[in-house]
Amino acid sequence: MKLSEIGEFGLIKRIQKRPFAKSPQVIVGIGDDAAAVLPTPGKSLLFTTDILIEQVHFDLAFSTFFQVGYKAVSVNVSDIAAIGGRPLYFLVSLGLSGKELLADIDQLYRGMQQASRKIPISLIGGNIAASRTGFFVSITLIGEASKNQIITRSGGKPGDLLYVTGTLGNAVAGLEILRKKERFTDFTPLIRQHQTPKARWQEGLLLAKEKIPSAMIDISDGLSSDLTHLAHQSGVGTEIELSQIPISFSLKRYTKWIGTDPIPYALHGGEDYELLFSVPLKKANQMEALIRNKTISARCIGRLVQKEKGLLVKDRKGIMHPMKAEGYDHLKGASKN
């Protein structure tokens, strides 16, 4: 069915019926001029907004509407996770090119539901507009945290250890495989990391509750870029060891197969949505215990140092090199600065 048959207000009613989490704190939901929620007394509210645009953030040749919906939720949940918060409510803005069918939009919201299956977030509003150009979906996600549990990018100190969750470089390798149009079931985890990344919201919440990290950021632009943000905002330098960067078995297989090194994927590839955080030395034992008892999958990749030392990477031979941020800049493209 074409969207023009159901119309803007018919579509809004249809979206309203989707079984997202219902929160008793939502007093006005979808369908009014604004949504209204009662905040939890004593908590601060967190806000983030992130957009996925056709041909910029995704290609409908490589991703389904379901996957785009899934990813749109994940990238926003990841931002709330990175500040140590609990995701609660979200608003969805759609830009419709006119080519989408009702079934596509149904799939989009089904993807959002799947991404929030274990996260009780309520859909409280949004906006639908013709875009005449490409399709896009923009989400604003609202979360909450105790004031003393918020972890910004700016609290890192020289001497703090640097940790990263999961493994890095999978998403960019997945996109590369999709672009090559060769499908190998061996590399499904890489492709899945590009199409339907999972946000580390439970890890972010746990770390914040345990008050372990001094600073935290999610890896959306790539380790080298996001570590640069954390270092600049904390006013410190960094030393990371290439040999410690966690690389998945799938990425190792793929890079071996194409005859290349997995490190550039892990160091500069974006969209992994893992968490990168600094841990004061006095909390290192507590952090290592969480890793040992498998409460969290993370690895120490280096440490923060005095700002004057700059941003450094130690290669496998133990030689230090300056680290270059080679992540994505939306105004410059894939920058090499």
Next chain:
Amino acid sequence: MKLSEIGEFGLIKRIQKRPFAKSPQVIVGIGDDAAAVLPTPGKSLLFTTDILIEQVHFDLAFSTFFQVGYKAVSVNVSDIAAIGGRPLYFLVSLGLSGKELLADIDQLYRGMQQASRKIPISLIGGNIAASRTGFFVSITLIGEASKNQIITRSGGKPGDLLYVTGTLGNAVAGLEILRKKERFTDFTPLIRQHQTPKARWQEGLLLAKEKIPSAMIDISDGLSSDLTHLAHQSGVGTEIELSQIPISFSLKRYTKWIGTDPIPYALHGGEDYELLFSVPLKKANQMEALIRNKTISARCIGRLVQKEKGLLVKDRKGIMHPMKAEGYDHLKGASKN
């Protein structure tokens, strides 16, 4: 200067320095993974999101970047006003086509500042993305209200009087004049209403504090469409009198000059951002007093009736006709249903 010269993170720093209101309740602002604010104890939080897309909502041939920035703030403030809230914080998402210069983006934010000159709203975050298609600006605005002062679209009852602030039909006439490319200083107020509409936030807040309206909506799609929304969501019918619809001196002059009737402009023209609200009879004296002492500029245009009566308009001869909603539907275009 080209935006690629300053880069995404240079632009974010520049935006960060703009003199928007500073609120002591903002504990994490622009530049982190998420923003954090401390809500006012006992208040509910309000959320709205609205977007302006090039070639859909504006044409850069008819509107400057300053005007687009101004309007982007106003349309969102209007939604918070329509629910009876006080606007507080906002996030801005930009989609950049690559054609914009740094000076354009500076003008855009200058327009946002001008629109919020008398409204102490703080810019707390956002997102910048390449859009490759057209330029767009999406704002999420957060406000607050006491729980018992929130005015939804659904509280109207048969017998309530219907009021509208200001005058209607100016914005659509202004756009028509711009499209004709004939400029007449006489019609500046019409053009201004299209380019830089003022949101009725003080009126919305006053009405909510005085607990006068039973239901309220802002007129963004056009009186006939937005009254239909209010009626459907309140489960009532309506009777409005064409002779009572407030029409500006400028619109009368313009329609006289082109030899047409101002009523269709006022009845179906969108983007006036006036407030439409229902008032229980027992509050009518209080409402009329606010109008008499010029605290608010508003006029009674009809009343709510039993649902079974439908949506009616009384013409100048006293004859009743069914009212047709002819506002804009983003999936159907300018609909005539």
